[in-house]
Amino acid sequence: MQNYDVIVVGAGYAGLTAARTLVDAGKKVLVLEARDRVGGRVFTQHYPEGFYLDLGGAWVGPTQDKFYDLIRESGISTFKTYAEGKSTLLYKGKLKHYKGLIPPLPVGALLSLDFAIKKMNKLSAGINLEKPWLSPDAAKYDAMTLSSWMDKQMSFDTAKVMFKMAAEAIWAADPSEISFLHALFYTKSGRNLDTLMNVENGAQEERISGGAQGPALKLAERIKENIRLNAVVTHVDQSGEQVIVKGPDFEFKASKIIIALPPHLTGKISYLPAMPANREQLVQRVPMGTVTKTFAVYDKPFWREKGLNGLCATNEGFTTVTFDNSPPDGSKGILMGFVLANQSKAFIELDHEVRKAEILRSFSSFYGEEALNPIRYVDHNWSQEAFSGGCYAGFMPTGVWTSLGESLRKPVGNIHWAGTETSDIWNGYIEGAIRSGERAAGEITGA
Numbered sequence: 088m089q090n091y092d093v094i095v096v097g098a099g100y101a102g103l104t105a106a107r108t109l110v111d112a113g114k115k116v117l118v119l120e121a122r123d124r125v126g127g128r129v130f131t132q133h134y135p136e137g138f139y140l141d142l143g144g145a146w147v148g149p150t151q152d153k154f155y156d157l158i159r160e161s162g163i164s165t166f167k168t169y170a171e172g173k174s175t176l177l178y179k180g181k182l183k184h185y186k187g188l189i190p191p192l193p194v195g196a197l198l199s200l201d202f203a204i205k206k207m208n209k210l211s212a213g214i215n216l217e218k219p220w221l222s223p224d225a226a227k228y229d230a231m232t233l234s235s236w237m238d239k240q241m242s243f244d245t246a247k248v249m250f251k252m253a254a255e256a257i258w259a260a261d262p263s264e265i266s267f268l269h270a271l272f273y274t275k276s277g278r279n280l281d282t283l284m285n286v287e288n289g290a291q292e293e294r295i296s297g298g299a300q301g302p303a304l305k306l307a308e309r310i311k312e313n314i315r316l317n318a319v320v321t322h323v324d325q326s327g328e329q330v331i332v333k334g335p336d337f338e339f340k341a342s343k344i345i346i347a348l349p350p351h352l353t354g355k356i357s358y359l360p361a362m363p364a365n366r367e368q369l370v371q372r373v374p375m376g377t378v379t380k381t382f383a384v385y386d387k388p389f390w391r392e393k394g395l396n397g398l399c400a401t402n403e404g405f406t407t408v409t410f411d412n413s414p415p416d417g418s419k420g421i422l423m424g425f426v427l428a429n430q431s432k433a434f435i436e437l438d439h440e441v442r443k444a445e446i447l448r449s450f451s452s453f454y455g456e457e458a459l460n461p462i463r464y465v466d467h468n469w470s471q472e473a474f475s476g477g478c479y480a481g482f483m484p485t486g487v488w489t490s491l492g493e494s495l496r497k498p499v500g501n502i503h504w505a506g507t508e509t510s511d512i513w514n515g516y517i518e519g520a521i522r523s524g525e526r527a528a529g530e531i532t533g534a
């Protein structure tokens with residue numbers, strides 16, 4: 088049986104970063120990855136027509152410094168998300184195009200919405216990111232959902248509808264599922280709500296040339312001798328002096344192990360001895376978000392000729408928000424629509440042809456009849472991927488942070504935990520994954 092200093096489970100951005108940091112520190116490292124590829128929730132699919140689609144994580148924005156460092160180090164460039172021209176709102180059957188950030192809504196609803204966003208930013212500023220359960224009023228906020236806070240905060244239905252659309256786009260979950268404490272934590276983790284929502288100066292500001300999986304592929308190339316693909320870890324035994332890591336056709340030993348998976352997937356591994364009670368309970372309570380990314384590819388970005396930027400928000404139909412995902416040279420026109428939370432649960436029950444017809448019908452109602460005839464339609468649902476179970480990330484329902492939060496990052500014997508869900512900065516994002524990998528490696532090297 089081969090012996091390593093550290094075995095890393097999972098070759099997403101967290102696992103790859105942890106492994107690279109440990110290899111640089113002179114450790115003998117093995118990465119075990121269940122899929123036949125690296126990148127995890129970031130997957131760039133290339134098509135014979137000469138374009139690519141980021142089926143998972145795609146954007147990078149200001150303050151995501153570790154991800155920018157990795158992109159640059161990989162010799163890869165970024166480009167601005169297309170946002171010139173007017174945005175679109177389809178609400179109560181009426182289509183409106185508008186410039187800037189403020190949607191054309193009645194003044195009362197707009198003021199109520201603006202006040203709620205500011206209030207949430209203000210409350211989130213008080214959150215203890217390392218230990219959210221120690222934040223002021225943590226118990227009170229953790230006992231309510233984001234939805235119940237929205238109900239109390241906003242008296243205008245229109246404001247609530249707009250806030251819900253934004254919340255679904257940020258968390259890929261219904262506000263009734265999310266602890267308000269978690270919503271505050273996540274908001275501060277990514278700076279503030281404006282940063283999370285926006286293209287310009289926000290988390291959607293830039294895309295990565297060639298696709299967001301590129302930097303992960305380059306990182307994997309650097310440490311390729313250390314990575315074993317198609318290796319599903321099923322058992323971790325730390326009852327002896329060394330940790331034994333097993334899968335269907337392998338068994339390796341190491342002094343330490345980093346498990347770089349979303350929390351719920353760490354619960355699918357069998358441990359000897361069994362996990363401590365609170366860790367076991369925690370992983371039963373961190374569900375993944377629910378999202379389907381849909382794409383329609385056209386010969387050209389025809390909406391740009393109409394002065395539209397491809398950004399649309401609506402609560403009608405399956406897709407809640409759309410973005411222009413065309414290549415930087417505009418050689419193809421690509422519309423991406425997020426189908427989120429409960430809409431995604433209903434959407435995935437439909438046949439492919441019905442899903443396609445629904446999405447194209449929505450796109451045509453936003454941008455015109457040309458949208459009905461794409462050269463390709465693609466959708467990708469992350470809940471049916473066994474080694475993700477959903478996306479964008481795991482989130483905390485009510486009561487979890489304050490009762491079990493301490494077990495999220497706390498090592499168990501020689502097992503250390505990574506993955507974006509364990510990050511206090513940019514939790515849920517690629518940036519958070521990278522930071523978590525560095526942090527877990529540092530726990531082992533003492534750096």
Ligand SMILES: Cc1cc2nc3c(=O)[nH]c(=O)nc-3n(C[C@H](O)[C@H](O)[C@H](O)COP(=O)(O)OP(=O)(O)OC[C@H]3O[C@@H](n4cnc5c(N)ncnc54)[C@H](O)[C@@H]3O)c2cc1C
Nearest residue numbers: 097099100101121127128144145146320478506507515517
């Ligand atoms: C649709 C979508 C859109 C998103 N948009 C963005 C965005 O625009 N910007 C952004 O920053 N983030 C975005 N995200 C989130 C981002 O992709 C994730 O936060 C990040 O990729 C998580 O990385 P990770 O390494 O923590 O986990 P993962 O990427 O999930 O890596 C875990 C790895 O472990 C492997 N694995 C699982 N079980 C086992 C096992 N038993 N044995 C061995 N290996 C196993 C998996 O195959 C996977 O490769 C998005 C995600 C999705 C799905």
